[in-house]
Amino acid sequence: MLFDYHIHTSRCGHANGKMEDYVKKAIDKELVEIGFSDHFPMDVLGFSDDTICSMKYEELEEYFADINELRDKYKDKIKIRTGxxxxxxxxxxxxxxxYTNDNRWDYIIGSIHFIDGYDFSKPGQEEFFADRSIDDLYIKYFEKVKNLASSGLFDIIAHIDLIKKFGCHPEKLSLDEIYREIAKVLSGADLAVEINTAGWRHPVKEQYPSLTFIKELVKRNVPLTFGSDAHSPDDVAYNFSNVFKELKRLGLETNIIYGFSKRKPFCVEDLGGIR
Ligand SMILES: [Zn+2]
Ligand SMILES: [Zn+2]
Known part of the structure; x- marks a missing residue:
């Protein structure tokens, strides 16, 4: 009964499968809602050609059209959102x-993949971390998270502690303190935090955010969403049931889990809750 709001398409150049296959997979897994959330065209945002990993701006209309077509085709089986x-x-x-001022979006996810103009999250970036102070990278990364949260641009923040992707943890820095600080910023930010299960497919082998971080967020009633960051149909709702069970064990109440329609949040409990 959960939603999967973080699904890519082959347009980004590093995902595979047809969009329809993602939808079918979601129906098989009995999800009630999904949302496509491919990377926004980076060519119009000034990214250099060698860092671009998204569709081109000229493909955006097709993206909307494909989502609309699937939404219509499967309307009796699943709700499909435009993200x-x-x-x-x-x-x-x-x-x-x-670009956020377009009334066709159901939600907009903000994320951080770049530090000092360099995409630290690409597969095989272990070297990037080997050459740098991990503490400094964490400080820079979470500074950006704070700026993103205060920007007011987005509905959801993706993989909020992505900097841990390759399993590099800071030496001296107190993560607990950082989590507390960020949770405080988020408690007044009108921004949902995504529980992103892709971390279980990455070297770090845990979801984003970590359980300790989630506890801080829950303490402050920060709204949550779910996303698998699917890059292939098999990734849809990846590891959702285990992660959800674990969160319930920690005392997570479903009344802080949200969905979005035309950029307005709604609580999943209003749909009959979560099994
Ligand atoms: Zn991402
Ligand atoms: Zn993604």
Whole structure:
């Protein structure tokens, strides 16, 4: 009964399968809602050609059209939302704002993949971490998270502690303190945090955010969503049931889990709760 709001399409160049196969997989897994959230075209956001991992701007209309077609075709079986994942950078806030002002979006996910202009999250980036101070990287990364949260641009923040992807943990830095600080910023930010299960497919082998981080968020009633960051149909709702069970064991109440329609949040409990 959960939703999967983080699903890519082959347009980004690093995902496979037809969009329809993702929908079919979601129906098999008895999800009541999914949302496509492919990477927003980076060519119009000023990213350099060698860092672009998204569709081109000229493909965006097709993306909307494909989602609409599937929504219609499967309307009796599943609800399909129109989402997008946008790369946040402080210096492109105005550009991002322009593209978020489109009333076709059900939700907009903000995420951070770049530090100092470098995509640290690409597969095989272990070297990037080997050459740098992990503490410094964590400080830079979470500074960006705070800026993203205060920007007011997004409905959801993706994989909030992605910096741990390759299993590199800080030496001196107190993560508990950082989590507390971020949870405080988020408690007044009108932004949901995604429980992103892709971490279970990455070297770190846990979801984003970590359980300790989730506890801080729950303490402050920060709204949550679920996403698998699917890059192939088999990834849809990946590991959702285990993670959800674990969260319930920690005392997570379903009244802080949200969905989005035309950028307005709604509580999943209003749909009859979660099994
Ligand atoms: Zn991402
Ligand atoms: Zn993604």
């Amino acid at each position: 997008i994942e946008m790369d946040y950078q402080e210096d492109i806030e105005d550009m991002l704002r322009k």
